Amino acid sequence: MQNNSMGVFLLFIVVLLLSPLAEASETAKDNYRTYCMQCHGMQGTGMGLNIRDMSVQPRDHTDAKAMGGRTDDEIFKVIKEGGFAISKSVLMPPWGDVFTDDEINDLVKYLRDLCKCKFGG
Amino acid sequence: MNYRIVFLAFCTFALGCMALTTSAIAGDGANILSERCASCHDLTGPAPTTLEKIWQRKAPDLFYAGDKYEQAWVEAWLQNPKRIRPAGMFYMDHIKPGEKRDMVDDSTLTDHIKLSKADASAVAEALAAKQPMNSLIDAEKHDPAVSPGPLGEMMFDKFFGCMACHQIEPGYGGLSGPEVYTAGSRLKPEYMLSYIRNPQAWDPKIWMPNKHVPDVSIQKMVNYMVDLSKEDWNAKQ
Numbered sequence: 001m002q003n004n005s006m007g008v009f010l011l012f013i014v015v016l017l018l019s020p021l022a023e024a025s026e027t028a029k030d031n032y033r034t035y036c037m038q039c040h041g042m043q044g045t046g047m048g049l050n051i052r053d054m055s056v057q058p059r060d061h062t063d064a065k066a067m068g069g070r071t072d073d074e075i076f077k078v079i080k081e082g083g084f085a086i087s088k089s090v091l092m093p094p095w096g097d098v099f100t101d102d103e104i105n106d107l108v109k110y111l112r113d114l115c116k117c118k119f120g121g
Numbered sequence: 122m123n124y125r126i127v128f129l130a131f132c133t134f135a136l137g138c139m140a141l142t143t144s145a146i147a148g149d150g151a152n153i154l155s156e157r158c159a160s161c162h163d164l165t166g167p168a169p170t171t172l173e174k175i176w177q178r179k180a181p182d183l184f185y186a187g188d189k190y191e192q193a194w195v196e197a198w199l200q201n202p203k204r205i206r207p208a209g210m211f212y213m214d215h216i217k218p219g220e221k222r223d224m225v226d227d228s229t230l231t232d233h234i235k236l237s238k239a240d241a242s243a244v245a246e247a248l249a250a251k252q253p254m255n256s257l258i259d260a261e262k263h264d265p266a267v268s269p270g271p272l273g274e275m276m277f278d279k280f281f282g283c284m285a286c287h288q289i290e291p292g293y294g295g296l297s298g299p300e301v302y303t304a305g306s307r308l309k310p311e312y313m314l315s316y317i318r319n320p321q322a323w324d325p326k327i328w329m330p331n332k333h334v335p336d337v338s339i340q341k342m343v344n345y346m347v348d349l350s351k352e353d354w355n356a357k358q
Contacts, residue, residue: 030172035328038212038297039285042223049208049216049223050285050295055278082332091282093330097321 025103028110035095036107044114056089067115075108150247153240158183166253168324175326176211182324186248188258189312195248198307199241202233205299205307207288212297225296257322263310264340265347273345277301281332283342291354298329305343305350313343 026034032044039058041048046060061067070078077085079099083092099107112118154164166184169175186195208225209215217226236244252258269276277283287301288294294301304313315322317339320329334342 026172033213034172034175034326037223038295038328042213042216042218047219047222049212049225050297051222053294054285082330089282090280091285093282093285093332095330097319097331098326 025100028103028106031099031103031107032110035098039091054091056091058092061111061114062116064115064117064121067111068117068119068121071119072108072112075111076104079104079107149240150243150245153236153244154183154247157234158244164251168326170325172326175324176213178210180210183248184251185254185323187250187252188254189308190248191307191309192245192249194307196241196245199236199244200238202235204230204233205303207296207300254323257315258309258311261311261314261318263314263343265310265344267337267340267344269341269345269348273341273348276338276342276345281334281338281342283332286329289349290352301346302349302352302354305347307350310343310347313346314339317342 037044037048039048039050039054040046040061041051041058044061046058046063048058051057059066067075074086078088078092080094080096080101082094083089085094095104154162158164161180162183163178164183166182168182169178206212209230215226215229216223218224272280274289277287277289283301284294286295286298288296290302291300317332317334318336319331320327321331
């Protein structure tokens with residue numbers, strides 16, 4: 001019985017030690033730099049490296065009017081599930097396999113800083 | 122009788138020489154890899170699991186090169202290397218703000234070293250032996266009969282948006298990912314199937330999203346890329 005308790009305790013310690021590795025979270029700034037700037041641009045203005053031949057241009061994240069027209073939930077959904085999920089362009093891909101939900105929530109806050117806006121203004 | 126013994130001895134000697142030559146070529150390839158390639162390419166793995174590590178990557182990982190590349194393509198390309206990623210390995214290291222959009226900063230890009238035919242052959246052989254991810258390859262079954270038809274380009278553009286980051290012909294398409302018009306000759310079909318199905322299974326932090334493409338569409342996309350690679354792009358440029 002004592003051996004079993006010790007086993008469970010050791011397992012708990014191992015899980016604790018391993019969990020930060022499995023859930024290594026990146027900052028919103030670093031995620032934005034790595035995954036978003038290729039299309040939304042180094043300044044977040046939608047003037048990214050890839051846009052020349054795109055049929056639909058990426059959103060300007062500094063545009064307070066356009067970004068203010070989206071709720072935080074909509075922005076979360078479009079990052080996680082892609083443009084198609086909110087009836088926008090498929091050129092905005094789903095990032096749900098790359099970001100954790102926490103990382104997406106951090107990105108929503110980061111975007112609100114970029115546009116200096118919130119939903120409704 | 123004596124002639125038979127001499128003949129047998131000669132055959133044994135010849136076979137021995139062939140075996141030695143083959144292993145010497147592979148051995149040379151491994152030496153060249155460690156001496157000339159390892160400063161930029163990761164030959165041992167695993168793939169980066171943090172952004173900091175993936176930003177430091179200077180060139181494609183080669184530790185699973187045998188799972189990924191067509192050996193004949195590697196041998197030919199190493200003798201006449203041409204840039205495959207228009208904006209280098211990590212695009213953020215090679216772009217600058219432009220008037221209408223961010224632009225590739227060519228001054229930051231360097232050319233790949235060129236190898237002799239013998240060295241290229243030895244390296245290609247050594248790379249072909251690197252297959253640590255073959256369980257992912259074995260899980261795929263390429264069906265060359267699934268024709269993309271006229272929808273190939275539509276799939277890359279309108280349906281799945283791949284063209285946002287990849288060029289489907291020289292000078293047409295996105296720049297942050299590798300060109301796909303040569304992918305069909307460069308990459309094994311099973312690798313393309315597996316990578317489109319789940320890019321993060323190969324490279325956990327890569328900036329290519331998993332678009333959850335249905336299997337039949339993945340087959341069509343791969344066959345579209347195989348068709349694209351049959352074009353003589355050099356003649357068209």
